[in-house]
Amino acid sequence: MARQTNSKINQLLRCWPEGAVGTMDWLRExxxxxxxxxxxxxxxxxxxxxxxxxxxxGDKPDWTGGLxxxxxxxxxxVHVGGRSAxxxxxxxxxxxxxxxxxxxxxxxxxxxxxxxxNHDWGADVSHRCMSLFDSPPRQSLTTMPCGRYEVTLSxxxxxxxxxxxxxxxxxxxxxxxxxxxxxxxxRPDIVQPLLERCTSVKxxxxxxxxxxxxxxxxxxxxxxxxxxxxxxxxxxxKGGQLSAKYDITVPPGEELPNV
Numbered sequence: 001m002a003r004q005t006n007s008k009i010n011q012l013l014r015c016w017p018e019g020a021v022g023t024m025d026w027l028r029e030x031x032x033x034x035x036x037x038x039x040x041x042x043x044x045x046x047x048x049x050x051x052x053x054x055x056x057x058g059d060k061p062d063w064t065g066g067l068x069x070x071x072x073x074x075x076x077x078v079h080v081g082g083r084s085a086x087x088x089x090x091x092x093x094x095x096x097x098x099x100x101x102x103x104x105x106x107x108x109x110x111x112x113x114x115x116x117x118n119h120d121w122g123a124d125v126s127h128r129c130m131s132l133f134d135s136p137p138r139q140s141l142t143t144m145p146c147g148r149y150e151v152t153l154s155x156x157x158x159x160x161x162x163x164x165x166x167x168x169x170x171x172x173x174x175x176x177x178x179x180x181x182x183x184x185x186x187r188p189d190i191v192q193p194l195l196e197r198c199t200s201v202k203x204x205x206x207x208x209x210x211x212x213x214x215x216x217x218x219x220x221x222x223x224x225x226x227x228x229x230x231x232x233x234x235x236x237x238k239g240g241q242l243s244a245k246y247d248i249t250v251p252p253g254e255e256l257p258n259v
Contacts, residue, residue, distance in 0.1 A: 008032060009045050017148035019061045021069040021115075024052040050115025063102055063121035064146045070116060071152055078112065078127065079141060080153035081105030082162040086179060088144055089156055099123060105130050105154070105162055132165055133158075134197045139190050156183055157190045164203045164210075173206070173237045174251055180210040188221040195222070201230035205246040213250075 012030050016022055027037055037054060040046040046054045053069070055061050070076045080088060084103040100123035104112075109129050117127075133140075140158040143150045154162060160183060164176045198204050204227060211219045233247045240249035 008036070009040055013045075013056060016056055017068070018056065019059060019147055020055075020065045020149050021049065021061055022046075022054045022056075023069050023073045023113075024054075026069070026073040027054065049119055050113075052113065053115035053119075061121075063123050063125050064144075064151050065149075066116045066119065066121060067104065067151045068146070068149045070112065072149075074113070076110055076112070077107040078104050078110070079106075080144075080151065081128075081130070082154070082159055082166060083179075085154040085159035086156060086163070088153060089142075089159075102126070103128065107131070107133070107136070128166070130162065130165065132162060132199060132203070133194060134199060136197060137190060137193045139187075140194055155190065157186050157194055160186075161194060161198060161203050161207055164206050165200055167206075167236075170237055170239075170251070176206065177210045177213070177251065180207075180216075181214045183211075184214070184216050184218075186211075186216070186218055188218045191218070192222055192226070195227045201228075202234060202236060202248075204229055205234065205243075205248045206236055206250075209243050209246045209248060209250060 008031060012027070012032060015030070024034060024037065037046060041048050041054070044057050047057055047059065048054055049061075053066075055065070059065075067078070067080070070078050079085075080102065082103045082105065084101065102123050102125045104125060104127045106127065106129045108131075112127055136158065140155050141152050142155045143152055153159075160176070160179055163179065167173050167176050195204055195207065208219075208224070208227075229246070233242070233249075235249045237249045237251050241252045242248070243250050
């Protein structure tokens with residue numbers, strides 16, 4: 001019996017990426033019962049990090065190891081989004097000092113399991129459910145390798161729109177404009193369907209105004225006639241000047257970040 005048990009755990013460990021979390025559902029797919037998993041915890045082969053979640057004995061996973069399990073084992077729509085996705089792709093102008101901030105975004109209304117939400121990943125991880133797009137194109141997501149596993153994150157085109165969606169203050173709007181200034185290589189064939197399927201008038205207007213103000217050449221390849229911008233004026237930047245083309249308040253020219 002002991003030999004059979006050791007064979008099962010050895011087979012499991014061979015396909016278990018170092019640093020990744022294994023959920024109980026995943027363990028069952030590999031012929032590992034809860035009772036046997038508990039036995040391996042007592043034996044030191046596995047460590048439990050929360051209800052229904054395990055790591056290899058001695059592993060100290062970071063947040064990517066937990067996110068990998070949410071995506072690949074539980075099938076959730078959660079992914080790295082907004083500014084966090086831009087930072088991981090080297091597109092943020094600066095990274096805040098102190099404890100790392102990570103934004104996770106779900107396309108659907110879903111709750112993250114308690115083992116993920118309550119674990120200390122060595123970073124401040126926040127989660128938002130965001131119905132920002134109707135059927136976003138597959139190419140609006142990309143992947144990032146993390147050793148023997150990979151996690152999914154928003155591509156640059158999608159990440160900047162997610163950041164703009166969350167922009168609440170004048171400082172947020174200015175920073176969004178600063179980030180846009182560094183996105184001169186966005187892909188218009190990805191931007192176009194994202195804008196067409198975006199549910200936020202604010203995001204679409206701010207995105208187009210910011211891209212045009214940054215004078216990015218890819219803007220000329222967009223078909224504006226297919227993008228619904230709604231009607232009426234919107235205050236996006238308090239005390240700002242009105243963009244006559246997009247009917248939104250934007251930072252006065254002299255107050256825009258020097259990029």
